[in-house]
Amino acid sequence: MNVKVTLKDGSIREVDSGISVIELAKQISEGLARVATCGRIDGEVVDLRKEIDHDCSLEILTFDSDLDGRKAYWHTTSHIMAQAVVRLFPDTKLAIGPSIDEGFYYDFDTVENFTDEDKAKIEEEMKKIIKEDLPIERFSLPKKEALELMKNEPYKQELINELPEGEEISFYKQGEFTDLCAGPHLMSTGKVKAIKLLTNSGAYWRGNEKNKMLQRIYAVSFPKASMLEEFIKLQEEAKERDHRKIGKDLNLFMTHKLVGAGLPMYLPDGATIRRCLERYIQDKEIALGYSHVYTPSLANVDLYKTSGHWDHYKDDMFPVMQMENEELVLRPMNCPHHMLIYKNSLHSYKDLPIRIGELAHDFRWENSGAVCGLERVRQMCQNDAHLFVRPDQIKEEVGKVLKLIVEVYQKDFGFPAESFRYRLSLRDKANKEKYIDNDEMWNTAESQLRAILKELNIEFYEAEGEAAFYGPKIDIQIKTALGHDITIPTCQLDFALPERFELSYIGEDGKEHRPVVIHRAILGTSDRFISFLLEETKGVLPTWLCPHQVKILPISEKHVEYANTIKEKMQKEMIRVDVDDRSEKIGYKIREAQLSKVPYMLVVGDKEAEENKVSVRDRKDGDIGQMKTDEFIEKIKKEIADKVISNK
RNA sequence: GCCACUUUAGCUCAGUUGGUAGAGCAACUGACUUGUAAUCAGUAGGUCGUCCGUUCAAGUCGGACAAGUGGCUCCA
Numbered sequence: 001m002n003v004k005v006t007l008k009d010g011s012i013r014e015v016d017s018g019i020s021v022i023e024l025a026k027q028i029s030e031g032l033a034r035v036a037t038c039g040r041i042d043g044e045v046v047d048l049r050k051e052i053d054h055d056c057s058l059e060i061l062t063f064d065s066d067l068d069g070r071k072a073y074w075h076t077t078s079h080i081m082a083q084a085v086v087r088l089f090p091d092t093k094l095a096i097g098p099s100i101d102e103g104f105y106y107d108f109d110t111v112e113n114f115t116d117e118d119k120a121k122i123e124e125e126m127k128k129i130i131k132e133d134l135p136i137e138r139f140s141l142p143k144k145e146a147l148e149l150m151k152n153e154p155y156k157q158e159l160i161n162e163l164p165e166g167e168e169i170s171f172y173k174q175g176e177f178t179d180l181c182a183g184p185h186l187m188s189t190g191k192v193k194a195i196k197l198l199t200n201s202g203a204y205w206r207g208n209e210k211n212k213m214l215q216r217i218y219a220v221s222f223p224k225a226s227m228l229e230e231f232i233k234l235q236e237e238a239k240e241r242d243h244r245k246i247g248k249d250l251n252l253f254m255t256h257k258l259v260g261a262g263l264p265m266y267l268p269d270g271a272t273i274r275r276c277l278e279r280y281i282q283d284k285e286i287a288l289g290y291s292h293v294y295t296p297s298l299a300n301v302d303l304y305k306t307s308g309h310w311d312h313y314k315d316d317m318f319p320v321m322q323m324e325n326e327e328l329v330l331r332p333m334n335c336p337h338h339m340l341i342y343k344n345s346l347h348s349y350k351d352l353p354i355r356i357g358e359l360a361h362d363f364r365w366e367n368s369g370a371v372c373g374l375e376r377v378r379q380m381c382q383n384d385a386h387l388f389v390r391p392d393q394i395k396e397e398v399g400k401v402l403k404l405i406v407e408v409y410q411k412d413f414g415f416p417a418e419s420f421r422y423r424l425s426l427r428d429k430a431n432k433e434k435y436i437d438n439d440e441m442w443n444t445a446e447s448q449l450r451a452i453l454k455e456l457n458i459e460f461y462e463a464e465g466e467a468a469f470y471g472p473k474i475d476i477q478i479k480t481a482l483g484h485d486i487t488i489p490t491c492q493l494d495f496a497l498p499e500r501f502e503l504s505y506i507g508e509d510g511k512e513h514r515p516v517v518i519h520r521a522i523l524g525t526s527d528r529f530i531s532f533l534l535e536e537t538k539g540v541l542p543t544w545l546c547p548h549q550v551k552i553l554p555i556s557e558k559h560v561e562y563a564n565t566i567k568e569k570m571q572k573e574m575i576r577v578d579v580d581d582r583s584e585k586i587g588y589k590i591r592e593a594q595l596s597k598v599p600y601m602l603v604v605g606d607k608e609a610e611e612n613k614v615s616v617r618d619r620k621d622g623d624i625g626q627m628k629t630d631e632f633i634e635k636i637k638k639e640i641a642d643k644v645i646s647n648k
Numbered sequence: 649g650c651c652a653c654u655u656u657a658g659c660u661c662a663g664u665u666g667g668u669a670g671a672g673c674a675a676c677u678g679a680c681u682u683g684u685a686a687u688c689a690g691u692a693g694g695u696c697g698u699c700c701g702u703u704c705a706a707g708u709c710g711g712a713c714a715a716g717u718g719g720c721u722c723c724a
Contacts, residue, residue, distance in 0.1 A: 105719095113651070201719035202651025209721045213650060216719070244717095248659085257697080257715045316723085324702050362724085367649050368715090370722060380724065466723095475724090487724055556681040583681070591685035605683060615684080623684060 022564035030110055033377070036591035076136065076186040077195060077221035078106045083177035084125035085110075085217075088118075093207060094179065095155040095214050102231075102483070103220035110215050119197050119217065126195055133190030134175040140168040149178070155205065156180045176192050194228035195221040215565065234641065238483075243534035244373040250539055250596065252530075252547075253374060261503075262378035264527070267546035272576070273533075274381075274526050276545050278359050281408070281523050288404065290355040290385055295337035297361045301327040307336040307500055308436055312469035316364050335470075335494075335519060338386040339501040339636055342515075347505040349390060352515060353397055357385035359526070374531040375486065381526040387518040388503070394493065394516055398452050401491045402519045405476060408522055409489070412643060422458050424450055425466030425473040435469050436496040446472045446491045463637075468519075471497040480535055486533055488524035540619070543599045544640035550577040551598045552614075553589040554588055555605035557581070562609040566602070566629050573633050594619060608644035 078097035085092050085108055097106030107302075117397045141149060143160060146169040150156040159180060160169060172181045174189055198218040205211035222228045239245065249251050252270030259265065266274055282292060301320050304310040309317070313332055321328045331337070338356045347354065363379050370376050389397050409415050424448050435442070449472055453460045460474070467473055471494040477489040494517040497503075504512040523529040533541070543549055550570060554563040563579045564634070570577040580589045586603060593601045601617040608614055613626045627635075 031710050116653080199718050202650060203720045204650080207721070209650070213720080215651075218719075255715085261715065364723080369649070369651095369720080369721065372717095376723070382724070490724070521724070527722060553684085555683055558681075585680095585682060585687060587682090588686055589684090596687055600686085603684060607683085617684065 026057070049401075056212070066279040071099040072184045072186060073192070073223070074104040074221060075181075075184070076189070076278060077192050077219065078104040079136075079172060079174060079177070079179050079181070080109075080126050080129050080189055080192060080195075081106050081122065081197075081217065081219060082179060083129055083174065084122050086177060087125055088121055093155060094153055094562060096159075097179075100343075103133065103198065103218060105203075105216050105218045107205070107214040107216045109205075109212065114200050114215055114217065114472040119200060121196050123195065129175070129189050130192050130195070130610070131190070132175065133188050135188045136172055136174045136185050138170060138172055138185070140170040143169060146171070146180070150180060153180075156542075184587070191223070192221050193223050194225045196228055196232075209421065215392065239647065241535045241538050242373075243375070243531040246534045246539040246580075247373065250547075252534075254587070260378070261368055262366055262376065264374055264377060270530070272547040273530060273541065273545050277523060277529065277533075278381075278526060279413075280385070280544075282359065284404065284408070284522075285355070285357050285385065288355070288400070289353075292357045292359075293338070293341055295341070295358060295360065297331055297363070298328050299331055299337070301329050303336045304329060305329075307339070308470065308498060309333065309336070312434065312436070318363055318365055331360075332362055332364045333382050334358055334360040334362065334382065335386060335517070336495055339497055339503060339517075342386075342388050342503055344500060347388070347515075349505055349507045349513070352501075352505055353389040353393055355385055355387045358382075360384050362525075372484075374428065375480065375484065377525075377527050380528070383521050383523040383526065383529075385520055386410075388498075388515045389518060390513070391516055393454055394448055394518070395455075397518055398449070398491060398493070399456060401518065401522075402456060402458065402474070403450075404522055405489045405491075409476075413533075413542070419478055419536070421477045422460035423466065423475045423477050424460050424462045425468075425475050426462055426464050427467040427472065428465030434465075435467065436471075438496065441495040442472070445495055449474055449493055468492055468494075470494045471519075478532060480532065486528065486532075488520075488528060490521050490524065492519040494519055540597050542643070543636065544643040546597070546599055548578055548596065548598045549575055549636065550600045550602060551589075551593045551596075552579045552602045552604060553579065553580065553586060553593065554581060555586055555603065557583055559604050559606070559609060561595050563602075563604050566604070566614065569629065570633060573637060575633065575636055588618065600632075602632070 075098070078099065081104075082094055085106070086094070089108075089110055091111050092244070093109040095107035095109060098104060143163070143165065146160050147157055150160060156179075163169060169180065170182060171178050172185050196219060198220065200215060200217045202213045203215055203216040220228070220231055222231065247270065250269060250640060251267050251391055252273065253264045253266050255261070255264050285292070301310065302319075304313070309332065316386055317332045318330045337360075338358070341356055342354065360382050361379055362382055366376055366378050371378065387397050387401075409420065410417060424446075427442055450462075453474065466475065471492050473490055473492040476489040477487055479483055479485055495514075498514050498517055503517075505513055505515050507513045533545075552563040554560045560579065560581045563581065567577050567579050580593065582589070590601060590603075597619060599619050601615040601619070604614055608626070611626075612629055614629050614632055615626050616624050616632060620625050
């Protein structure tokens with residue numbers, strides 16, 4: 001933000017581009033600066049005196065790259081929306097209306113739910129309020145008077161009552177409408193130019209499902225109509241990246257209501273991608289000293305009573321199946337099985353760490369409203385492993401896991417580092433029944449993970465209430481094309497399950513010691529990883545993962561025989577190759593192959609057949625010229641060599 | 649699970665005020681034998697998500713259920 005301000009003595013001072021709008025506003029309210037004379041909106045220098053047409057101690061706010069300005073802009077629009085709703089539906093009670101990353105929402109307690117028609121009316125009314133260009137005034141009241149002013153607004157009263165005693169409580173007034181608000185806001189409603197109501201949905205008061213459900217309307221606003229158009233365009237692009245759309249277009253997976261919600265079926269091409277990924281990650285793990293096992297998806301319910309899952313995780317599990325005298329459940333996690341595998345033999349301190357991995361199917365009851373393509377499912381395949389370590393090995397092993405994550409995501413897949421945020425997931429100290437009760441254990445585990453992250457110089461944030469019931473985690477969070485914040489890789493520290501299963505190793509001193517368990521998943525689950533992969537790559541997968549790596553396109557039926565001979569040659573080299581032998585023009589075949597995102601198209605006709613060559617067309621660069629068939633086979637083998645041991 | 653919306657051919661979508669369905673692409677057949685992003689013609693394909701109701705008559709109106717979509721809650 002680059003702004004010139006006129007100081008009270010009349011001198012003009014340029015404010016650093018690094019200053020935030022809030023900071024500038026503070027300077028103004030402190031009397032340091034009076035009014036800005038020019039600033040940038042959407043990159044263009046404009047005269048702010050035109051933007052700010054009355055003098056008060058309000059903030060100067062513009063919608064440019066400054067996040068604070070953007071938030072104030074949206075926040076103001078949310079007040080305009082609330083004003084419109086109150087005008088149209090006077091019995092509405094107001095809850096909260098904050099700005100969010102992309103726009104804002106407002107929660108209303110209404111007599112009846114909003115329909116699409118209501119939304120259109122609200123949008124019209126908002127445009128009127130903008131046209132009225134109502135000045136926005138800020139004032140503050142002591143608590144008692146604030147409560148009196150909001151006597152008809154129970155949600156606002158609840159909020160006021162929670163504010164600390166003695167604090168000034170600020171309000172913003174525009175025309176007949178006044179709302180409790182910390183600000184900041186624009187100077188008047190007319191500053192808002194382009195608005196669009198997006199979706200409405202139910203939302204619980206304070207996000208607690210025990211509270212009343214309110215009506216939430218999401219919306220965006222911009223200072224220029226063109227920016228709104230741009231926003232809509234970006235939204236459409238995000239839809240194109242949606243893994244469910246790509247999955248359908250490329251025939252990767254399907255669901256069927258007879259199978260059930262959240263239970264996708266992988267079609268041949270999707271199954272190929274998954275098989276390659278699973279082989280890849282297992283090969284990586286083998287190289288790092290992991291041993292893989294197979295364990296059943298069903299277990300006696302007592303296993304989970306022993307592990308503690310039954311007490312802490314029951315609601316997320318499928319119900320017990322009672323057969324003869326046994327009570328069986330589908331497993332939600334693999335840890336208990338792996339604990340028993342560890343316990344199956346005696347271990348020396350010299351044997352540790354022991355790393356037990358499995359591509360294991362887990363079953364979790366997800367709310368019907370939560371399931372989403374491959375991203376949230378009710379049966380998933382975890383790329384799971386449990387590392388049984390001595391306490392002195394925790395740091396090294398967690399470090400190795402984090403290193404593997406970086407290697408996979410950044411080196412092998414080339415995903416940009418900015419896509420990921422490291423989250424230290426801690427317990428919620430106020431909600432003790434959710435977690436295994438052992439404060440000492442929690443404190444040790446949490447501080448150890450924090451120390452490791454710091455030591456490795458990894459930037460992270462802490463989140464209370466995100467831990468597993470048995471221990472804290474380092475989760476790697478990503479934001480999907482759909483804007484969901486999800487975990488893919490995870491690394492968890494667990495002192496609890498070793499205790500519960502009475503695990504031990506024989507130490508140097510000849511006595512029994514308790515190992516520590518590190519739970520980790522690199523791809524997370526195959527399902528969620530594929531959803532992420534498809535969205536991140538827009539379906540243009542690296543060659544080693546492509547279900548169809550090469551498509552041979554004969555110019556005419558005369559050339560099908562030659563096409564088939566090179567196909568056989570490639571198949572022997574474990575390349576996934578098809579021949580398009582239909583009687584279509586070459587342009588048509590290329591178009592189809594291109595849309596199916598095949599990395600290499602080999603056009604073959606008389607010229608190629610004579611010289612035992614192929615004309616290579618790359619999906620990104622188009623025609624890249626002729627080469628000998630053997631030369632092409634070597635090229636593609638080289639391309640996939642470091643990811644793949646067995647390609648089929 | 650909760651709130652809102654959606655569900656018509658394999659896919660993408662039309663379908664006027666209720667009078668038992670259309671297009672494009674795909675598929676199939678035939679002709680064309682093709683040189684780097686769509687050759688032409690023809691054929692076939694649907695109890696309009698399922699069930700119940702209103703009506704002389706329901707893709708269209710009402711209800712229940714299911715699946716899907718956007719959120720909330722939850723979560724790998």
